[in-house]
Structure formats: structure tokens, C-alpha cells
Amino acid sequence: MSKIPVIEIFGPTIQGEGMVIGQKTMFVRTAGCDYSCSWCDSSFTWDGSGNHLVRQMGAEEIWNELEGYGGDCFSFVTISGGNPALLKNLGSLIALLKQKGIKIGLETQGSKWQDWFYDIDELTISPKPPSSKMETDFEKLDTIVSRLDGSGRISLKVVVFDEQDYSYAKKVHQRYHHVPFFLQVGNADITTEDRSSLVKELLLQYEQLINNVVKDPGLNEVKVLPQLHTLLWGNKRGV
Amino acid sequence: MSKIPVIEIFGPTIQGEGMVIGQKTMFVRTAGCDYSCSWCDSSFTWDGSGNHLVRQMGAEEIWNELEGYGGDCFSFVTISGGNPALLKNLGSLIALLKQKGIKIGLETQGSKWQDWFYDIDELTISPKPPSSKMETDFEKLDTIVSRLDGSGRISLKVVVFDEQDYSYAKKVHQRYHHVPFFLQVGNADITTEDRSSLVKELLLQYEQLINNVVKDPGLNEVKVLPQLHTLLWGNKRGV
Numbered sequence A, B: 001m002s003k004i005p006v007i008e009i010f011g012p013t014i015q016g017e018g019m020v021i022g023q024k025t026m027f028v029r030t031a032g033c034d035y036s037c038s039w040c041d042s043s044f045t046w047d048g049s050g051n052h053l054v055r056q057m058g059a060e061e062i063w064n065e066l067e068g069y070g071g072d073c074f075s076f077v078t079i080s081g082g083n084p085a086l087l088k089n090l091g092s093l094i095a096l097l098k099q100k101g102i103k104i105g106l107e108t109q110g111s112k113w114q115d116w117f118y119d120i121d122e123l124t125i126s127p128k129p130p131s132s133k134m135e136t137d138f139e140k141l142d143t144i145v146s147r148l149d150g151s152g153r154i155s156l157k158v159v160v161f162d163e164q165d166y167s168y169a170k171k172v173h174q175r176y177h178h179v180p181f182f183l184q185v186g187n188a189d190i191t192t193e194d195r196s197s198l199v200k201e202l203l204l205q206y207e208q209l210i211n212n213v214v215k216d217p218g219l220n221e222v223k224v225l226p227q228l229h230t231l232l233w234g235n236k237r238g239v
């Protein structure tokens, strides 16, 4: 069986974002991304700075480590990256987790399809807005969304830093109007260690985003959320 | 048509709690409660202090006011209290909202059944833990949960202030194991106007609750959430 490049395994903790916000979960973070977002808060997964952390692991090996940390205290595993959708052989881990009765959440920007998407319980597709300096391939996104549409197991999430991002988010919501849609406040300061001023700033930006959304008839059926883990633990990694 | 005792109508804003956390919504708050929880943050709905705010309103009248505040900027209405389940004739408002294509969220402690529960899109049942000084009628709760079980439209939510509340929450989760379950941090200081120290304290308590949950095999399939509106707006009313 081919190996999966894993850069972090941690938990149990809670999911801080999106459709399963608050969910008790373990995390498996895979290495590698086809994007390089300007504000990426996980750039160590792809910019070389985390190379020493990458381990090539088999599904059983990952499971053993999950059990080692989580014991009998988890029933949900979140796979994040980087972009885990780069890894065709992640299917082996997903099959094993399902066999163990574990629910699976996964987040990807929607640049690649994998057949194992069908087996994810909570798939968050988070296309990246203009401030990321990345370009969305909407035809690819159309294909991914149309394959999973109506399953009740996908959602879209767009992070908003500025007005252009906000317009982009509206465009995405309009294009896939029937897919549950989450707006999330961007964290513009991914290095500060001053947690209390970060919390203050993030809550302020969250309030501003809410103020825009509540008066916008183009964004009625949306949920607007902060990143709970950033409010709780600032920019600390592995919590 | 008989009238509904309404104490507040406001929005659009976001839902700060539970199964539809972050959802853009209008609020209708009804007057009256059969409980008197020690830490009730809406005691003006039942302790007499808000009597001058109560208006007896028909469904059409409530709708007109919702439209007046919300215009075309809403598609979701949350009904809260007090205990809206005391009001049999709330059915008229619920029927009207459904006719208008509006989705409906409602929260009640689960002490009373109403046939219009079947028409609520997102029904949160929040039985009150020991610190409230109230006593849960579990037989009544059994009936309510069993009637709505499997609908995908109910959840349970327990607010936790202390260890006894935590044990109570576990008991509730075990009794209704297949119902989506939310743990919420209690706000012990419902009067302070010092928002930044309130935020600090609430995040600290939230982290402590998470720390307990993550190492507890009896609480694997749960979501642990804060009250977003309290983080954003402190103890201010009508936001």
C-alpha cells in the first residue's frame, strides 16, 4: 500500500470552523498544496519549512497514532492540509476509518476531485477569494459540487478579508445557491502572540462582517462564523 | 384569532447558539415562562420587569413588523422566549411564516408539547441543568423527543455552569444518544458591562469545558459551543 505524507496528527480537540463547528474531533493534517495563498495559516505544509515534520505513513499506522492520542475518546476525524485532495491514496485511510465506525470531516479548496469524496461525511469546500492571490477554476468546482449536490454532506465556506472577497463570496453563493454556505472571518495576523489583542481584533472584524451580511439581501441563507480555535488558542499550532 | 404575547422583535442578526449557530435570522421573543432559572438571561420575559414591553399581537401584525425591520434581508426567523411552547396559538404565526417561505428555528426547555413542533425546521430543546434550580420532567421530555426523533430537525442543548451540570448533560446525552447534542458554556455574569473581561472569562470557561469533554469517552459525538452573541455584544439586549 502506498504511503500518505502526514505532517501533524493531534487531538482530541474541537473543530473550530464551518459546518461541524464545535465538533469533538481528532485531526490528521497532510502535507502538500497546489495553492500558495498569501495568508495561508498552514504554509508549513507546503513551503518547505515543515519538511522535517513530514512522515510517510500507511493507513494502519495513522490509525494507531490516532488511537494512541485519542484512546476511546473520539468518534470523528478531521482531515485537513495543505490540500488532502491531492492524495489519491488517502482513500485507504478513509476506508479504514469508516470500517472503524469513525465519522470523517475533510476540507479542500475544490481544485481537485477524488472518488473518495463520496465517503466523506462532512466535506467542506473552501474556494479561495481574491485576497489569497489564487484563481478559482469554476469549471472544476462546478463538477465537484454537482457530483455531491443533494447529498447533505457538503458545504461551501469562503473566508473574507476585504470587499473583493465579500463580492467573490456572494458570487460563489449565487452560483451554488442550494449548497449550505458559510462565511468566515479571515485572520489577518497569523503570527502575533498577543492573544488578547488578536481576540479583540477578530471579534471586531466578525462584527463588521455580520453588519454587512445582515443588510444584504443576496446573503440571506448563510451562516457567518468566526474561527473558534483562533479565539481560544490564538495562532498556536496543534490544538 | 387569539393574540400572541410578544416582548421583542429584532434583527436581522445572527443566531449565536446551537444547531444553527451563525445563521442569519430575525428574532421574535415571546413573553412568559413556566420556569424561573436562577441564571436566566431573559428573566424580563417572565419576572414582571418587562411587562410594559409586552404586546398582544396577531400573526399578520408580527409578520408586518418583521418585514418592517428586515425588508428582503431575511429568510429565517427564530422564535425564543421565555418558553414559546406555552403558546398553543403560536401555530398561527408558524403557519404564516411557512406560507411566506421562511424557515423557522425555535428554542424551548422541553417542558410542554405543542403540535406545531412538527412544523419547526430547527427545534432546539434545552433541558435545564441543576444549577438552574429547576427540575427536569424526563417523562415529558421522552415524549417530545420520541415524537420528533429521526426528523433531522431537532437537537438537544445543555448549558453547563459546574460539575453537576456536566454530569446532567452526560445523562441527557446518554438518554437520547441519537439526537444531535450541543454543550454550551454558561454565562455566569449576565449583568456586567465590562465586555472585554466578560469575553476573557467566557473564553476561559469555554476552554475548560472543552478540556473536560475531549478526555471524556461518554461525550464523543457532541459539539461544544460558546454563545457568539455574548462574545460579540456582551449582555446587550436586542442584538
Ligand code: SF4
Pocket (backbone or CB within 6 Å): A033, A034, A035, A036, A037, A039, A040, A041, A042, A043, A045, A081, A082, A083, A109, A128
Ligand atoms: S489552499 Fe489552504 S493549505 Fe493551500 S495555500 Fe491555500 S490556505 Fe494554505
Ligand code: SF4
Pocket (backbone or CB within 6 Å): B033, B034, B035, B036, B037, B039, B040, B041, B042, B043, B045, B081, B082, B083, B109, B128
Ligand atoms: S427556561 Fe429559559 S426563559 Fe425560562 S427561566 Fe429558564 S432560561 Fe429563562
